[in-house]
Amino acid sequence: MREGGIVVYPTDSCYALGCHIGDKEAMERISRIRETDKHHQFTLVCRDLSEIAKYARVNNQQYRTLKAFTPGPYTFILPATRETPKRLQNPKRSTIGIRVPDHVVPRLLLAELGEPIMSSTLLLPGDDLPMTDAQEIQERLQHQVDAVIDGGNCGHEPSSVVDLAGAAPVVVRRGKGDVSAFE
Secondary structure, three states: OOOOOOEEEEOOOOEEEEEEOOOHHHHHHHHHHHOOOOOOOOEEEOOOHHHHOOOEOOOHHHHHHHHHHOOOOEEEEEEEOOOOOHHHOOOOOOEEEEEOOOOHHHHHHHHHHOOOEEEEEOOOOOOOOOOOOHHHHHHHHOOOOOEEOOOOOOOOOOOEEEEOOOOOOEEEEOOOOOOHHHO
């Protein structure tokens, strides 16, 4: 990842594509694999809440919410800090998606890297659900990614996405995480 590689890795919701946070070319490769446009929002996968503060502004209420629901199958949209590169932010709202997964593989990757991973759900064009079998992932993407970490079947339901950037939480996507507390 430090040298521009793209890694497929398991999370607590489904497999994801990940790259080094500062690697624009790797992000573009992920966009080509997924066939997304320039408006696709990547997620910053972080080790813990302390790492989030560098990339997102978090008030007391947002912090309590993050503390209650992380680690887990949630992506939270928060106001970006000035340190967050513009290409990672929503261009109209200056927000960033943040995730702290509850899975040993991303925790080990994050510990080794010492910084967040730029990430996107492994949902390929034409597929209705994210891929769940590492061998099939390897076969379909072997010439497009640099590594596939086999974590077994981790499910096909992406993380729930909750926007905390406004006055009240807004459920953007229903996924694996229970969103009833935000409705």
